[in-house]
Amino acid sequence: MEITGKTKIMFVLADPIDHVRASAVMNAYFASIGDDLAVSPIHVLPGDLGQAVASIRLMRNVFGFGVTIPHKTCVIEHLDEITPTAQLIGAVNFVKRTAEGRLVGDNLDARGFTASLAQHEVAVRGRKVLQVGAGGAGRATAFGLAEAGAGELTIMNRDDGKAHALAAAVAAHYPATKVSAGRAEARSFDLIVNTTSLGMKPDDPLPVDIEGVGAGATVSDIIVNPAVTRLLARAAAQGARVIGGRPMLDAQMALVARFIAR
Numbered sequence: 001m002e003i004t005g006k007t008k009i010m011f012v013l014a015d016p017i018d019h020v021r022a023s024a025v026m027n028a029y030f031a032s033i034g035d036d037l038a039v040s041p042i043h044v045l046p047g048d049l050g051q052a053v054a055s056i057r058l059m060r061n062v063f064g065f066g067v068t069i070p071h072k073t074c075v076i077e078h079l080d081e082i083t084p085t086a087q088l089i090g091a092v093n094f095v096k097r098t099a100e101g102r103l104v105g106d107n108l109d110a111r112g113f114t115a116s117l118a119q120h121e122v123a124v125r126g127r128k129v130l131q132v133g134a135g136g137a138g139r140a141t142a143f144g145l146a147e148a149g150a151g152e153l154t155i156m157n158r159d160d161g162k163a164h165a166l167a168a169a170v171a172a173h174y175p176a177t178k179v180s181a182g183r184a185e186a187r188s189f190d191l192i193v194n195t196t197s198l199g200m201k202p203d204d205p206l207p208v209d210i211e212g213v214g215a216g217a218t219v220s221d222i223i224v225n226p227a228v229t230r231l232l233a234r235a236a237a238q239g240a241r242v243i244g245g246r247p248m249l250d251a252q253m254a255l256v257a258r259f260i261a262r
């Protein structure tokens with residue numbers, strides 16, 4: 001890749017930085033569509049976030065920046081505007097810098113997730129969905145599933161209070177979806193989605209018991225690395241359809257390209 005004065009520059013802000021893969025995915029995507037754009041991870045400590053964002057505002061060849069752990073919520077106070085989607089989810093994962101230097105935050109996780117399901121012809125409309133996890137990504141996927149017309153959405157999380165709070169927030173905006181929180185038997189759902197971080201380490205326990213889940217059901221795990229988590233391997237062995245986290249990340253690339261277009 002040749003980076004010149006004409007190259008559009010983007011960043012990914014994170015702390016820690018070692019795990020960041022989004023920059024590599026973005027560079028590969030923009031190279032594949034022939035866009036002269038380069039993305040670099042930037043290690044920014046939480047206490048320095050305001051100054052880092054203020055500096056980026058002054059960089060006229062910067063078109064935007066991704067935001068990951070732990071900055072997704074804290075970055076909002078440093079921006080000029082956030083989209084209604086980011087407002088609803090309460091977190092931003094991508095910021096565009098307009099030609100005038102305005103910083104606009106969006107959350108592309110929800111649309112990336114539902115786009116990845118659609119690309120794999122996994123139906124959501126009218127279906128019974130069990131979501132495990134109610135963290136940052138889980139907030140996005142829950143709103144995305146309701147937006148995509150899920151008939152029933154049950155949210156199960158280690159911290160049950162967070163599951164109930166998320167269920168109430170989703171139900172308030174999407175009355176057509178029957179939303180609830182608490183423990184449930186995975187076998188009675190059409191689509192089971194893991195949004196917890198359980199599965200990133202090889203010795204992690206399964207995030208949910210999928211006994212009885214087989215052909216006819218889809219199991220999705222949004223973890224990107226490993227590509228096939230223990231949950232997905234088990235589900236596939238039982239005959240269920242499986243989908244990993246990489247398609248969700250990939251689907252966000254086209255959304256980023258559209259978002260930063262000036």
Ligand SMILES: NC(=O)c1ccc[n+]([C@@H]2O[C@H](COP(=O)([O-])OP(=O)(O)OC[C@H]3O[C@@H](n4cnc5c(N)ncnc54)[C@H](OP(=O)(O)O)[C@@H]3O)[C@@H](O)[C@H]2O)c1
Nearest residue numbers: 133134135136137138158159195196197222223245248249
């Ligand atoms: N594919 C993509 O494009 C994409 C996008 C974003 C995130 N992700 C992935 O999604 C995962 C979650 O990210 P996040 O930003 O939502 O993290 P987060 O905000 O820290 O949330 C973590 C979630 O995992 C649960 N959890 C963590 N450790 C647990 C344990 N030992 N037992 C049971 N539950 C546990 C948490 O439950 P509590 O609420 O009880 O703590 C919470 O629901 C990560 O693997 C991340 O890489 C993928």
